[in-house]
Every structure is written in C-alpha cells, then in structure tokens.
Amino acid sequence: MDDSEKSSSSRQPPPPTPAQPTSAFERWRRKAMLVTGLGVTEEERLEDLRMHQTRQCEKTKTYLMNYSPPVVFMLQHLKLSGCEVPPQNILCAPCDWSRAGGFSPDPGAVVLCSGHFFSQKHMESTLVHELVHMYDHCKFKVDWSNLRHHACSEVRVQRLEISSSAEASSPAS
Numbered sequence: 001m002d003d004s005e006k007s008s009s010s011r012q013p014p015p016p017t018p019a020q021p022t023s024a025f026e027r028w029r030r031k032a033m034l035v036t037g038l039g040v041t042e043e044e045r046l047e048d049l050r051m052h053q054t055r056q057c058e059k060t061k062t063y064l065m066n067y068s069p070p071v072v073f074m075l076q077h078l079k080l081s082g083c084e085v086p087p088q089n090i091l092c093a094p095c096d097w098s099r100a101g102g103f104s105p106d107p108g109a110v111v112l113c114s115g116h117f118f119s120q121k122h123m124e125s126t127l128v129h130e131l132v133h134m135y136d137h138c139k140f141k142v143d144w145s146n147l148r149h150h151a152c153s154e155v156r157v158q159r160l161e162i163s164s165s166a167e168a169s170s171p172a173s
C-alpha cells in the first residue's frame with residue numbers, strides 16, 4: 001500500500017497575497033472610490049473618514065502643543081510639578097458623540113475626540129480644560145471616584161475658563 005491517492009505533493013501553494021494598492025494609480029483609484037463612495041462599503045468609507053480626521057486632529061494637536069500660549073503654559077506647569085506630558089499621552093481618537101475630549105488619570109493621558117472639533121479654538125479650549133484636570137490630579141491627588149473631588153476640579157476649570165475669556169474680551173467699561 002502506498003500513499004499515492006493522497007495528495008501527490010506535500011507542498012502547499014503559497015497563500016494568495018492580499019490585494020494591496022501598490023502602485024500610485026491603485027492608491028489613487030482606491031482614494032477616488034473612498035471619496036465617491038463607489039465600490040466601497042459604507043464602513044470602509046467611514047473608516048477612511050475617521051483616519052483622515054485623526055490625522056487632522058494630530059496635526060492640530062502638535063501645533064497647539066508648540067504654539068498655543070495656554071496649552072504651552074499648562075504643559076510647562078505640569079512639567080514643573082513633576083508631571084511632564086509627552087505628546088503620545090495626548091492622543092487623537094474617535095469617540096462617541098457625547099464629548100469632545102477626556103482625561104484618564106491612570107496613566108495621565110488626554111483623549112481628543114477626532115472629528116468633534118469645529119475649530120482650532122475649540123480643540124484648544126478642550127485641551128486646556130483636560131490639562132487643568134491633569135494638573136489637579138498631579139498636584140492635589142484628586143480621587144476621581146469621589147464626586148466631590150471631581151466636582152471641585154470641574155469648578156476650578158470653569159473658573160479659569162471664565163477668567164481667561166474675560167481677559168481676552170477686555171471689557172470697554
């Protein structure tokens with residue numbers, strides 16, 4: 001008896017390589033499909049949009065971290081308090097629609113909800129808001145599960161926002 005009726009060769013054909021848009025033309029064609037929505041699923045189109053929004057968000061984030069006076073101010077003071085915030089701890093990500101940003105105390109990280117910002121100013125105020133929470137967490141060891149602590153931090157953030165917008169508008173009276 002022999003194995004001849006089994007497969008004559010033990011070698012498997014190589015697995016088909018997934019269709020990668022390799023050439024510039026293929027990439028362009030793919031992009032055109034995503035933009036027009038022709039030939040791609042709604043999910044693929046949304047995924048492309050999310051990636052685009054996240055790239056835009058990252059760009060604006062980098063700009064703000066270097067050139068926005070209130071953001072630079074907060075980052076400097078966090079560093080002076082021993083809680084330096086590296087750029088990778090401020091991240092752009094898709095979120096649900098209920099919020100524009102968030103702060104995670106452990107590890108100290110800020111999430112900016114990509115696609116939720118209607119202007120650079122909006123992202124700036126959101127980032128400053130979350131950095132104030134981070135500062136409170138660093139400086140005063142806020143217990144975020146304690147509602148009174150959390151509320152206290154929110155009140156501080158709001159007061160700072162009101163006073164800084166009052167300065168900016170410089171009343172005529």
Ligand SMILES: [Zn+2]
Pocket residue numbers: 129133154157
């Ligand atoms: Zn808050």
